[in-house]
Amino acid sequence: MVTFIIRRLIGAVLTLLIVSMITFGIFYLVPRWVGATAADLASRYVGRTANAEQVAAAVKALGLDKPFYVQYWSWLKAIFVGQDVNTGTAIDHCPAPCLGYSFIGRNPVWPDLLDRLPVTASLAFGAAIIWLLSGVAIGVLSALRRGSVFDRAAMGVALGGVSLPIFWTGIVCLVIFSYGLGWTAPGGTYTPIQQNPATWAYDMILPWITLALLFSAAYARLTRAGMLETMGEDYIRTARAKGLQERTVVTRHGLRAALTPIVTIFGLDVGLLLGGAVLTESTFSLPGLGKYAIDGIIASDMPKVMGVTLLAAFFVVVANLIVDVLYAVIDPRVRLS
Amino acid sequence: MPDDHSFLEVRDLKIHFPTDDGVVKSVDGLSFSLDRGRTLGIVGESGSGKSVTSLGVLGLHNKRNARVSGEIWLDGTELVDAPPETVRKMRGRKMAMIFQDPLSAMHPYYTVGRQIIEAYRVHNDVSKSVARKHAIDMLGRVGIPQPERRVDDYPHQFSGGMRQRAMIAMALSCDPELLIADEPTTALDVTVQAQILDLMRTLQQEFNSALIIITHDLGVVAELADDVLVMYAGQCGEYGRATTIFERPEYPYTWGLLGSMPRLDRVVAERLLPIAGAPPSLINVPSGCTFHPRCPYEPLTGGLGRTEHPELVDAGGGHLVRCHLPIAVRRRIWAEEIKPKMEGQ
Numbered sequence: 001m002v003t004f005i006i007r008r009l010i011g012a013v014l015t016l017l018i019v020s021m022i023t024f025g026i027f028y029l030v031p032r033w034v035g036a037t038a039a040d041l042a043s044r045y046v047g048r049t050a051n052a053e054q055v056a057a058a059v060k061a062l063g064l065d066k067p068f069y070v071q072y073w074s075w076l077k078a079i080f081v082g083q084d085v086n087t088g089t090a091i092d093h094c095p096a097p098c099l100g101y102s103f104i105g106r107n108p109v110w111p112d113l114l115d116r117l118p119v120t121a122s123l124a125f126g127a128a129i130i131w132l133l134s135g136v137a138i139g140v141l142s143a144l145r146r147g148s149v150f151d152r153a154a155m156g157v158a159l160g161g162v163s164l165p166i167f168w169t170g171i172v173c174l175v176i177f178s179y180g181l182g183w184t185a186p187g188g189t190y191t192p193i194q195q196n197p198a199t200w201a202y203d204m205i206l207p208w209i210t211l212a213l214l215f216s217a218a219y220a221r222l223t224r225a226g227m228l229e230t231m232g233e234d235y236i237r238t239a240r241a242k243g244l245q246e247r248t249v250v251t252r253h254g255l256r257a258a259l260t261p262i263v264t265i266f267g268l269d270v271g272l273l274l275g276g277a278v279l280t281e282s283t284f285s286l287p288g289l290g291k292y293a294i295d296g297i298i299a300s301d302m303p304k305v306m307g308v309t310l311l312a313a314f315f316v317v318v319a320n321l322i323v324d325v326l327y328a329v330i331d332p333r334v335r336l337s
Numbered sequence: 338m339p340d341d342h343s344f345l346e347v348r349d350l351k352i353h354f355p356t357d358d359g360v361v362k363s364v365d366g367l368s369f370s371l372d373r374g375r376t377l378g379i380v381g382e383s384g385s386g387k388s389v390t391s392l393g394v395l396g397l398h399n400k401r402n403a404r405v406s407g408e409i410w411l412d413g414t415e416l417v418d419a420p421p422e423t424v425r426k427m428r429g430r431k432m433a434m435i436f437q438d439p440l441s442a443m444h445p446y447y448t449v450g451r452q453i454i455e456a457y458r459v460h461n462d463v464s465k466s467v468a469r470k471h472a473i474d475m476l477g478r479v480g481i482p483q484p485e486r487r488v489d490d491y492p493h494q495f496s497g498g499m500r501q502r503a504m505i506a507m508a509l510s511c512d513p514e515l516l517i518a519d520e521p522t523t524a525l526d527v528t529v530q531a532q533i534l535d536l537m538r539t540l541q542q543e544f545n546s547a548l549i550i551i552t553h554d555l556g557v558v559a560e561l562a563d564d565v566l567v568m569y570a571g572q573c574g575e576y577g578r579a580t581t582i583f584e585r586p587e588y589p590y591t592w593g594l595l596g597s598m599p600r601l602d603r604v605v606a607e608r609l610l611p612i613a614g615a616p617p618s619l620i621n622v623p624s625g626c627t628f629h630p631r632c633p634y635e636p637l638t639g640g641l642g643r644t645e646h647p648e649l650v651d652a653g654g655g656h657l658v659r660c661h662l663p664i665a666v667r668r669r670i671w672a673e674e675i676k677p678k679m680e681g682q
Contacts, residue, residue, distance in 0.1 A: 234436060234441040234442040237392075238444075240397055240428070241434045242507070243426060244429075256444075257444070257446060330446070
């Protein structure tokens with residue numbers, strides 16, 4: 001078990017290193033290959049209103065005049081030890097972990113990310129609980145009553161849920177529940193949970209439901225398919241032959257086995273969402289990581305986008321690691337060696 | 338309560354499955370009886386309805402897709418029309434089942450011990466530690482070495498033979514009076530098969546249970562059974578004492594089964610005598626005798642085999658046979674044609 005985790009940790013670090021290279025490549029290298037000059041590139045880091053002097057400062061600060069491997073190295077090194085940034089008018093320090101320095105805001109990106117993370121985490125975990133419970137419950141009932149009115153209705157709604165884009169369901173929900181009925185917050189506000197849990201939930205409930213609708217539809221279909229498969233297994237017949245109550249047969253024997261693939265996908269989905277639920281955050285104007293990245297793109301503030309990209313990659317890799325370990329806990333046939 | 342006081346009494350059991358293509362008559366009017374301490378072998382090829390019968394006795398057919406009728410009396414209780422909850426409480430405690438492939442029949446995520454404990458605790462209000470001791474005891478009784486250590490192993494950590502032993506331990510955990518073994522040795526090595534058969538015989542004597550062995554392997558039946566029931570197309574083709582059926586079978590399909598069984602004592606040059614054709618469709622059952630399209634003696638019936646379905650008739654001493662051929666003709670064919678070939682003379 002310990003060896004397995006250590007080996008997976010090394011793998012995770014390597015993955016992150018590769019992700020960092022790709023990220024660096026996309027933002028620094030590829031534009032140069034297609035003909036952008038150092039100044040062109042620098043202008044994307046200082047915003048649209050920057051003057052030539054600021055651009056030149058950025059070229060120097062970013063090291064865009066140096067060979068690419070030197071650039072990559074200093075960029076990577078900054079993540080671990082921090083770096084001094086020449087903003088053209090002053091020298092600012094970007095402490096480790098320096099995931100980038102915003103020339104527009106004149107501030108390191110990392111503290112911003114830390115500010116935004118609780119919003120995204122609230123959104124992701126809250127929605128995850130809703131979609132996991134509802135999706136699995138609907139899926140199980142559908143599978144047990146295969147072909148019934150409930151099954152057909154649930155799967156029809158699920159198909160709709162999977163197909164409808166968040167920016168549409170989100171806006172419809174806002175129009176109905178917030179502007180129409182006045183039951184929920186109109187979006188754009190976020191109250192930290194430690195400040196007031198009730199207000200926190202009130203602000204988040206609509207984004208949760210909107211996001212959960214999309215995922216619970218997928219999870220319901222997944223659970224239904226898994227249950228249909230496991231309920232036909234020989235060991236289910238054995239469980240019934242033992243005289244177990246049908247409820248026990250379904251939950252302890254059927255659902256237990258059907259949950260394995262769901263746990264895997266759940267881990268990856270949550271990991272992915274922690275890197276920013278771009279559409280949901282934009283629709284509800286939630287100040288999370290996704291919104292931060294979008295703002296960065298719009299303002300040509302690439303360090304922000306890169307910071308979010310790296311953090312998102314980190315969450316996905318960690319989620320993968322957790323899922324792998326969980327797999328062995330769930331399924332004893334998986335050997336961790 | 339039937340006047341005949343057999344422990345298990347199955348009367349005119351029918352298990353039909355309505356499908357889009359028609360009604361599949363998997364079991365169509367089956368009757369047999371069995372006492373405690375005795376063993377019945379139900380023999381037939383794939384699709385003859387033997388497994389469906391066993392699941393029917395345990396009430397494991399889904400009421401939504403199976404139509405079950407007839408009577409199943411187990412120790413004075415009728416099961417077909419009983420409330421599902423009554424039958425559920427009898428499953429595992431009064432009647433238990435051993436399945437063919439123990440690897441797929443045991444839950445891969447739970448230890449063997451936990452699965453036995455679960456089976457025991459459904460019907461016995463005891464603490465986990467008491468049930469655990471019982472599970473270890475049961476594993477020891479079916480011949481698993483170091484049961485107190487193996488009880489915490491998962492099914493995939495057992496070998497095939499040990500897994501089947503564990504399955505038997507689970508089935509016997511509540512001391513059932515009726516034990517149904519559905520192809521208990523089919524998934525096992527030949528050497529292990531013999532051990533398992535031996536174990537089942539010993540345990541049956543020890544527990545004094547009624548045992549039904551379902552198999553296509555006449556060798557297994559010869560080894561264990563007191564009575565034999567040969568199934569064909571969901572019906573009983575021949576039913577009687579095992580000694581009678583092995584010495585003087587009268588149903589042409591049984592001859593075919595015996596002839597297609599490889600035997601070491603037969604002359605090597607002698608070829609197996611397979612049954613021609615394929616098992617019949619259970620939706621469009623052949624007209625007349627269901628076996629007539631594959632029966633080499635059908636011409637001897639003078640066309641009766643094609644048009645009329647024969648009744649199950651007592652050929653003497655409770656030996657029931659479903660065949661149009663006159664008893665004398667059947668006995669002559671067996672004695673003069675089949676038996677010499679089987680013995681390779």
